[in-house]
Amino acid sequence: MNIQFKKGALELCVLALLNKQDHYGYELVKKISDRIAISEGSVYPLLRRLKKEEYFTTYLQESQEGPSRKYYQLTDKGRDHLNDLLKEWEHFSEGVNHIIEEGVSHE
């Protein structure tokens, strides 16, 4: 799939995952890359940008194995943003699906 397109969806994926519960970086990356082929490193710049936009906050938490982990927690602002993005996404995918159906059924 087109790279630009994938990256557009990445933000939505991150916010949607954090909507349910807090995650640490590695977990977020794995959950996304299990489903979509991405270059995993680009998730971190995205996380930094969204944090700067105050869509989530971070906190450190110890773990049994390995070093303490940085968890990401969605803010109210982030939740609002997620809802906006979801609306856009639904509108967009509805449109695309409609066009595909039209195009493919007439072949």
Add this chain to the structure above:
Amino acid sequence: MNKKEFLTSLETRLKKLSNEEREDILQDFSEHFEVGKAEGKTEEEIAHSLGSPGQIGKEILASYYVDKVETSSSTTNIFKAVWAVIGLSFFNLVIVLGPFIALVSLIVAGWAIGASFVVSPILFLINIAVFPDAFMLFDLFFSITLCGLGLLLIVGMLYVSRISIKGFVKYLNYNVNLVKGGMNS
């Protein structure tokens, strides 16, 4: 590439950032490696899935420069930001450089016209000094009118320049978002 090579490579690309911010980023990636290793992956596997440190560095730097323009829009900052955003992909070369050149030419042209209007009475005086016979009242008044128009134009250009810079920074930001995974237009 192992963890150390990956982090070193990324670090050299992030020299421009403050120590604090660079350490923070490297810490994120270091954590990523550690968690991956705890899950039984090799450093090479993890580095491979992360992708190229060069590309990651570019993405981080581009948003860094754009942020900088937002706080202080000096000419060098703007050029650095434009350059960094262009560096993200060929897509941006076309979509950022074109409007940037057009905008800069328009602004430069506006200033040049304003300035030449303002100095037109001086040119008129020089003309009289050189060819005293060529004195014409029409020329005098015409050049004074141009001078007034030029002054207005320059004041206008001040606003236009300021607004264009702000607008263009927004446009740059939009491009960074587009490339880095934003859908917010």
